Amino acid sequence: MYKLCNDAYKPLMKETLLHFLHLFWNSSSVFPFHTKLWVLFQEQNLTMDALRAYRHAVRIDSGHSPAWNNLGILYENCNQSHDAVKCYLKARRGKGPVNSHLTERIHFLQDQMMSSIPNNSQSPRQLPYVEDSDVIVLQKQSNFVNHQQALTSETVSECRGGTKRYSNNKDGHYRSRVNKRLKMTCESSSGIECMKESTVVNFQDWQSSSSVDADHELPSSEDVEHKLHTLLLPTSVTSSIIEPDTKVQNRTDNLNPSEEKSSTCVDNLKTELTKNQSTRLLRSIKNRLSWTESKNTVYYKTPGLHARFLDPQVVIEKLPEPKRPSTPSINMCASEVLDTCEELIKNRGISSSLIKWELCPMVPPPEAPPIEHPKEELLPPTPSVFLESRKDAFSPKLHDFCLNHPISVIRNIATVLNLDLGLFSTKTLVEANPDHSIEVRTQLMQSSDENWDQERTKQVWRCESQRSHTTIARYAQYQASSFQESLKEEQEKLHKDSDNDSLASISYIRGKKGKKTSTFKTIKFGTNVDLSDERKWRTQLQELTKLPSFARVATSGNMLSHVGHTILGMNTVQLYMKVPGSRTPGHQENNNYCSININIGPGDCEWFAVPEPYWGVIHRLCERNNINYLHGSWWPIIEDLLAENVPVYRFLQKPGDFVWVNAGTVHWVQAVGWCNNIAWNVGPLTANQYRLAIERYEWNKIEKYKSIVPLAHLTWNLARNITVSDQKLYKLIKFCLMKTLQMCQLSIDLVKSLEKNIRWHGRGKNETAHYCGNCELEVFNILFVKEVDKKHMVHCLDCAIKDNSELEEFVILEEYTMEDLMDVYDNFILHPLPTASTTAT
Numbered sequence: 001m002y003k004l005c006n007d008a009y010k011p012l013m014k015e016t017l018l019h020f021l022h023l024f025w026n027s028s029s030v031f032p033f034h035t036k037l038w039v040l041f042q043e044q045n046l047t048m049d050a051l052r053a054y055r056h057a058v059r060i061d062s063g064h065s066p067a068w069n070n071l072g073i074l075y076e077n078c079n080q081s082h083d084a085v086k087c088y089l090k091a092r093r094g095k096g097p098v099n100s101h102l103t104e105r106i107h108f109l110q111d112q113m114m115s116s117i118p119n120n121s122q123s124p125r126q127l128p129y130v131e132d133s134d135v136i137v138l139q140k141q142s143n144f145v146n147h148q149q150a151l152t153s154e155t156v157s158e159c160r161g162g163t164k165r166y167s168n169n170k171d172g173h174y175r176s177r178v179n180k181r182l183k184m185t186c187e188s189s190s191g192i193e194c195m196k197e198s199t200v201v202n203f204q205d206w207q208s209s210s211s212v213d214a215d216h217e218l219p220s221s222e223d224v225e226h227k228l229h230t231l232l233l234p235t236s237v238t239s240s241i242i243e244p245d246t247k248v249q250n251r252t253d254n255l256n257p258s259e260e261k262s263s264t265c266v267d268n269l270k271t272e273l274t275k276n277q278s279t280r281l282l283r284s285i286k287n288r289l290s291w292t293e294s295k296n297t298v299y300y301k302t303p304g305l306h307a308r309f310l311d312p313q314v315v316i317e318k319l320p321e322p323k324r325p326s327t328p329s330i331n332m333c334a335s336e337v338l339d340t341c342e343e344l345i346k347n348r349g350i351s352s353s354l355i356k357w358e359l360c361p362m363v364p365p366p367e368a369p370p371i372e373h374p375k376e377e378l379l380p381p382t383p384s385v386f387l388e389s390r391k392d393a394f395s396p397k398l399h400d401f402c403l404n405h406p407i408s409v410i411r412n413i414a415t416v417l418n419l420d421l422g423l424f425s426t427k428t429l430v431e432a433n434p435d436h437s438i439e440v441r442t443q444l445m446q447s448s449d450e451n452w453d454q455e456r457t458k459q460v461w462r463c464e465s466q467r468s469h470t471t472i473a474r475y476a477q478y479q480a481s482s483f484q485e486s487l488k489e490e491q492e493k494l495h496k497d498s499d500n501d502s503l504a505s506i507s508y509i510r511g512k513k514g515k516k517t518s519t520f521k522t523i524k525f526g527t528n529v530d531l532s533d534e535r536k537w538r539t540q541l542q543e544l545t546k547l548p549s550f551a552r553v554a555t556s557g558n559m560l561s562h563v564g565h566t567i568l569g570m571n572t573v574q575l576y577m578k579v580p581g582s583r584t585p586g587h588q589e590n591n592n593y594c595s596i597n598i599n600i601g602p603g604d605c606e607w608f609a610v611p612e613p614y615w616g617v618i619h620r621l622c623e624r625n626n627i628n629y630l631h632g633s634w635w636p637i638i639e640d641l642l643a644e645n646v647p648v649y650r651f652l653q654k655p656g657d658f659v660w661v662n663a664g665t666v667h668w669v670q671a672v673g674w675c676n677n678i679a680w681n682v683g684p685l686t687a688n689q690y691r692l693a694i695e696r697y698e699w700n701k702i703e704k705y706k707s708i709v710p711l712a713h714l715t716w717n718l719a720r721n722i723t724v725s726d727q728k729l730y731k732l733i734k735f736c737l738m739k740t741l742q743m744c745q746l747s748i749d750l751v752k753s754l755e756k757n758i759r760w761h762g763r764g765k766n767e768t769a770h771y772c773g774n775c776e777l778e779v780f781n782i783l784f785v786k787e788v789d790k791k792h793m794v795h796c797l798d799c800a801i802k803d804n805s806e807l808e809e810f811v812i813l814e815e816y817t818m819e820d821l822m823d824v825y826d827n828f829i830l831h832p833l834p835t836a837s838t839t840a841t
Contacts, residue, residue: 050074051127058090065094069102075127081109082829083130089333089826107331113830328742330734334822337738338745364699365616365629368645378642382609382651384409387416399550402594402660403684406611407649407667414598414656417547421656423540424575424600424678426476429529433536434473438577439528441465445521445581448606448670451635456520461625463585463635465525475526475577482523482579483674525671526577527584530568531678541573544678551596551658551682559683559690560593560709562717565768567708570681578605578671585633586668588615591700591709592692593681594663601655603673609649610641612664612692617644630705635668664692687728694736706776710769712740713780716821719828730830737825740780744821747782747797751812758782761813772796781821783813 054071058064072087088106092098328340383405387393393416402408414421422428429436443465446452453460531537544553553573554561560571568574570590576582580603589595592612599605610618618636619629621644627634641648652672653659661667663684683689697711715736724730751758761783770779773793784800785792786809795803800810 047074047078047127061095063094063096065091065096065098068094069099071130075130076109078127080127081113082831083127085109085113085829086130086827092333092335093822093826103333103336106333110331110829113832328738330731330738332738334741334825337741337825338818338822341742341745341749365619366613368617369613371645373645373647375642378645378647380647380649382407382409382607382649384411384651386411387413390416393417394548398548399684402550403662403686406662406665407607407609408660408662409651409653410658410660411654412656413547413658419546419656420543421598421600423543424676426472426479426577426676429472429575429676430476432539434471434476436472436529436536438470438472438475438526440468440470440475441525441527441582442468443523443525443581443583445523448608448672449638451637452520459637461622461634461637461640462627463583463633465583465633470526472529472577475524478524479526479577479579479674486580521581523579523581525579525582528569529575529577530572531575532566532568532572537573544573550684551660553680553682556722557685559685559693559714559718560681562721563710563714563769564717565766569679570709573678573680576677576679578603578675578677580671580673582671583635584669586618586636586666588612588664588666588696589661589681591707591711592664592689592696593683593709594689595661595679595681597653597659597661597669597677597679599653599655599657599659600676600678603671603675604655605653605675605677606670606672607649607651607653607659607667608636608638608669609661609665609667610636610646612662612666614646615664615666617641617646618666628703630700630703663689664696685722685724685726685729687726687732690729690732694732701777704775706771707778710771710778710780712736712778713769715740716780716816716824719824723831724828725831725833727830727832734828737828741821741825743797744781744816744818748818750797751782751807754807756807756810756812758812758814761815763815770794772799774799781815783815785811785813 051071051074054067054074057067058071061067068087068091072084072091075081075087076084085106088102088109092102092106328337332340383401385392385398385401385408387398387410392398393413398410402410413419443463444452451459451461451463453462454464531540534541541553549555549557552558553571558571560567563571566572570593576584586608618641621636621640622629622632622634625634638648653669655675683693693709694711697707697709700707715733718733719737724733748758770783771777772779772795773788774795775798777796779794779796782797784795784797784807786795786800786803787793795810800807804810
């Protein structure tokens with residue numbers, strides 16, 4: 001049949017293609033001839049032209065499933081699986097029939113991308129990203145308008161038997177490309193399909209070039225139509241008519257009719273039709289052309305013609321009908337995940353937990369690692385680095401060093417980066433904002449490795465303090481007077497020739513170990529000074545931008561920068577004003593995030609730290625001492641830790657020293673001298689950091705402790721804002737997205753079952769995440785609001801149902817549409833890093 005497109009047909013094919021292009025670029029809807037032009041270009045491996053055609057179609061109708069489906073096939077054939085998956089997902093949610101095997105194809109590509117890293121050096125990118133391809137469409141449309149008129153006139157002259165050689169200019173080059181594509185069209189079945197369309201569009205022009213005698217005896221219209229079908233299709237195809245519900249999965253490219261028949265087809269057609277009958281046939285064919293939709297496959301059907309499978313290249317073999325999944329998986333698309341909600345509720349209910357135990361195996365406090373440390377290893381040296389140049393500070397090795405140790409000390413960083421730490425001195429703070437509020441903790445001054453009870457009879461873990469507030473100016477006065485008193489006491493001691501075994505910064509006399517001290521001095525610790533207001537602290541905050549990116553307060557590589565709102569002390573800077581003996585009790589950072597602390601000076605601070613795997617041991621020691629690990633205030637006794645085989649890091653932080661506390665590290669700090677410190681949290685984009693944050697988020701629920709980092713809200717923002725190449729991090733984020741998506745659907749279904757309306761609320765810029773007013777759990781997307789004491793209080797689903805099973809007096813609000821969340825979920829895919837060989841090239 002492919003011999004049908006011989007030399008006599010070439011002028012006609014060129015004119016036909018021009019008609020297609022004209023109608024294509026100037027149409028406002030996706031007509032059937034669009035699909036033929038897609039197939040025409042794609043089967044001839046004209047990938048860029050096919051891309052332009054597909055993208056133009058989806059720009060006209062963004063929900064056209066067949067167009068998205070075929071665009072995905074185009075990307076997949078070019079080994080661009082990420083773009084292919086995006087197109088297939090669009091096809092699933094679009095309008096029109098969807099191939100039933102598309103889901104299996106999506107899963108196959110996602111599994112392939114997660115299990116292997118493609119070698120881009122062997123399969124270079126042929127097409128632009130899906131998001132960038134609209135530019136190609138606009139360029140092609142502009143080029144076509146520029147060349148359309150010249151091409152039309154010259155092609156018509158060829159249709160009348162003339163030959164013309166194009167000059168070696170831009171127009172000639174473009175025309176030669178069109179001629180080349182037309183010639184290639186004669187080698188595919190898509191060319192046949194294109195010709196069927198051209199018969200409809202250009203039939204009158206074709207008939208006008210015929211030399212048929214008007215008085216010739218003509219066949220009936222039925223015979224003419226049958227003859228036309230016979231000319232345009234192979235004999236083997238016309239002999240078998242396929243019903244609309246039949247799935248055609250084998251292409252007809254291997255059919256070859258005789259040359260004798262094809263060489264006379266044009267003459268036969270021209271001598272059998274008159275102008276009137278051609279018009280009648282045109283009308284008949286137009287009326288009888290139809291889209292036929294089956295459940296799984298799209299066909300373009302003319303009665304009496306062979307139904308053709310729309311997908312031009314990739315044929316997915318028929319698979320057994322999969323059973324409806326009852327267990328959700330991150331390999332599912334969003335719609336499939338939501339389909340599992342009903343089964344989960346029937347079988348065992350759905351959990352609001354974000355953790356999958358296989359991914360995050362432990363939430364309860366862990367047992368101690370099965371490692372017996374020799375006594376000399378229980379007080380290991382603290383990992384530290386002395387920076388010699390600015391280059392060292394910005395080296396990626398420095399960040400890796402910090403991530404690979406429980407705690408690290410970076411010395412001389414202020415010098416090499418020329419940080420003006422004087423901007424955070426007490427004098428400068430008073431000059432800048434003397435009336436700024438400051439929290440004060442009143443404590444008993446003790447040695448750093450001791451902690452006596454209130455009666456001063458025995459050492460305990462409980463660390464007592466009383467809370468109050470003052471201003472920076474007033475605390476500065478106290479800090480200065482404390483220093484003067486200490487100097488006076490030192491002079492008195494020297495004058496009395498007393499023992500000189502106490503530190504110059506400590507104003508108490510230490511007794512024998514295990515017995516109460518002779519005196520306990522009361523001190524005040526100025527803590528949690530908020531420096532988040534850029535209007536007040538612009539100079540100070542600007543100075544911190546000199547730090548390397550991994551240590552900055554705000555950067556794209558910091559999870560906490562994607563929260564979308566301020567969390568005081570975490571994604572903002574806080575200041576601490578200290579006198580000797582000021583204590584920060586033992587703790588892990590909120591949601592196990594890393595933290596940074598810089599000593600402004602002039603005095604030192606003493607630090608203690610325990611690696612994250614041992615936090616369960618400390619938790620049990622707190623329980624043994626009747627202290628709540630999360631809610632209580634405790635100061636570990638070193639001897640107790642060593643007895644439990646727990647390693648403890650202990651070191652001095654000098655002025656200018658930078659301390660990195662890694663994720664989950666337990667630590668406590670005491671000031672040795674008079675000093676100020678600044679601190680904030682960071683969240684490296686690593687699987688370990690995210691896993692530990694989620695673990696603590698879930699354990700906080702059990703302990704009724706508020707997680708001030710809204711992990712559900714943060715996770716969705718991460719999915720919107722970042723691309724992930726780490727497979728472990730991708731799986732964790734994807735699973736949390738899946739769990740929250742299910743919970744949103746569960747909440748919506750419950751509300752609808754109670755015949756309650758859900759009102760659109762949306763989210764404002766920098767709006768904080770919402771927490772339940774009763775249990776302090778984060779509430780994501782679906783808010784249950786009730787007026788309590790003339791205030792509107794947000795409730796979680798559980799608390800709302802407990803309050804009223806029919807949700808009476810509750811207003812239900814929605815922050816995101818389910819369509820938006822499903823789109824974010826489906827578009828969050830793994831982006832593997834290129835291989836080393838690719839990077840080298």
